[in-house]
Amino acid sequence: MAGATPEPGLDTESAGWVRRLQARGNDRESAVRDLHDLLQRGARREVRRRCAGTGVSGRELVDLATQAADDATYAVLAKVAQFRGESRFTTWAYRFVVLEVSRKVGRHFWRQPRAELTEEDWNRLPDALGAPPDHVAEVRELSRAVRRAVDDLTDHQRRIFEGAVLQGISLDALAVRYDTTRNALYKTLYDARRKIRASLVAEGYLGDEPSKEVRAHE
Amino acid sequence: MSDWSELDAFLETDPADVGCDEAMRILHVYVELVVSGEDAAARYPGVASHLRQCGPCGEDFEGLLALVTDPPPEGVGRRLRKKLRGGR
Ligand SMILES: [Zn+2]
Numbered sequence: 001m002a003g004a005t006p007e008p009g010l011d012t013e014s015a016g017w018v019r020r021l022q023a024r025g026n027d028r029e030s031a032v033r034d035l036h037d038l039l040q041r042g043a044r045r046e047v048r049r050r051c052a053g054t055g056v057s058g059r060e061l062v063d064l065a066t067q068a069a070d071d072a073t074y075a076v077l078a079k080v081a082q083f084r085g086e087s088r089f090t091t092w093a094y095r096f097v098v099l100e101v102s103r104k105v106g107r108h109f110w111r112q113p114r115a116e117l118t119e120e121d122w123n124r125l126p127d128a129l130g131a132p133p134d135h136v137a138e139v140r141e142l143s144r145a146v147r148r149a150v151d152d153l154t155d156h157q158r159r160i161f162e163g164a165v166l167q168g169i170s171l172d173a174l175a176v177r178y179d180t181t182r183n184a185l186y187k188t189l190y191d192a193r194r195k196i197r198a199s200l201v202a203e204g205y206l207g208d209e210p211s212k213e214v215r216a217h218e
Numbered sequence: 219m220s221d222w223s224e225l226d227a228f229l230e231t232d233p234a235d236v237g238c239d240e241a242m243r244i245l246h247v248y249v250e251l252v253v254s255g256e257d258a259a260a261r262y263p264g265v266a267s268h269l270r271q272c273g274p275c276g277e278d279f280e281g282l283l284a285l286v287t288d289p290p291p292e293g294v295g296r297r298l299r300k301k302l303r304g305g306r
Contacts, residue, residue: 041290046281087246091286095246098281102274142222171274183238186272190231197229206226 014089021080035076038090040069042097050105064108068100075100106172121166122147142205149199150192157192160185232271236264241275249282 010018020031043065051061075096083092125143150158163169163177164185171182171189178185200206241248248265251258259266269276 037292041292042285045285045290049281049284050277086244087250090289091246091250091282094285095242095249095282098245098278098285099242101281102278106274142225171272181238182274186238186275190235190271193229194231197226197231200229206222206229 010085011088014083014085017089017093018080018083021077032073032077035093036069036073039072039076039093039097040065042094043069043072043101046098046101047105050101056108064101064104068097068104072096072100103172106170107176121162124166142200145200145203145205146196149196152199153192153195157188157195160188161192161196164189230271232264232267234264235267235271236262237268238272238275241265241268241272242278245279245282249279249286252283253286 017031017035020027021035022028023031044062047061047065047068051057051064056064072093076093083089086092122143125146150161153161160174160178163174164171169177171185174185175182197206201208244262244265248258248262248269251261269279
């Protein structure tokens with residue numbers, strides 16, 4: 001058998017995947033087919049979950065899933081030698097499919113953002129910020145304060161904040177638009193959020209201590 | 219005074235937040251901790267913080283969690299071929 005010996009400590013199923021994917025000839029071919037099948041099923045499920053209620057359906061949905069499964073299969077094959085068994089093999093492989101679906105769906109929904117934000121976009125600010133609808137005057141005042149804070153951001157921070165928050169464009173879509181990564185944009189937004197918050201605290205709209213939020217994912 | 223907790227939560231930044239790349243790098247490990255009922259957030263607080271604040275990464279977490287918790291079943295044809303091949 002060709003290929004490296006699987007890491008010690010892998011569970012039987014994971015070790016089987018690694019061994020078969022690193023074999024030669026028919027064994028490997030059938031392993032690759034099984035892998036693609038696994039990822040195809042994962043991709044379809046994940047595309048359906050993400051596209052629920054978006055109007056994407058039928059052929060379009062199948063195409064997105066197939067492309068994601070194909071790319072995820074290549075990624076897994078390229079990295080299988082680096083698999084260290086930190087999780088089960090299938091969990092590790094599914095991660096590639098989720099990331100591919102995420103990227104593809106994000107791009108699929110990418111709308112060319114308008115060059116200039118309209119007053120209407122700014123009027124959506126209270127909504128975008130989750131303002132309670134019953135305090136019209138306060139909301140208007142706070143919106144103005146946020147807008148002042150946004151004006152004080154750097155050009156790049158402002159563009160990203162406006163695109164992500166006011167126009168509701170996904171970070172993955174913005175990453176395509178600005179030829180950068182989700183991670184880099186998240187950092188930009190992180191800095192923007194920190195600056196805006198500091199400015200609202202300075203103006204007395206928010207308290208010094210962040211409110212302790214409901215902790216999701218815990 | 220109105221309740222601005224949603225705005226506050228949105229603007230909140232946690233210095234421990236590890237960012238997208240790191241969170242996605244260990245997403246599979248994090249998800250398995252969650253599935254096995256361990257305190258994933260205590261083990262990786264910077265990841266937990268990131269998944270709370272980053273919409274797209276939170277969505278990826280939900281997606282992987284769903285696949286691991288309830289994996290899509292194999293089709294009948296594939297199960298049959300596997301059997302014929304003598305595979306597991
Ligand atoms: Zn992220």
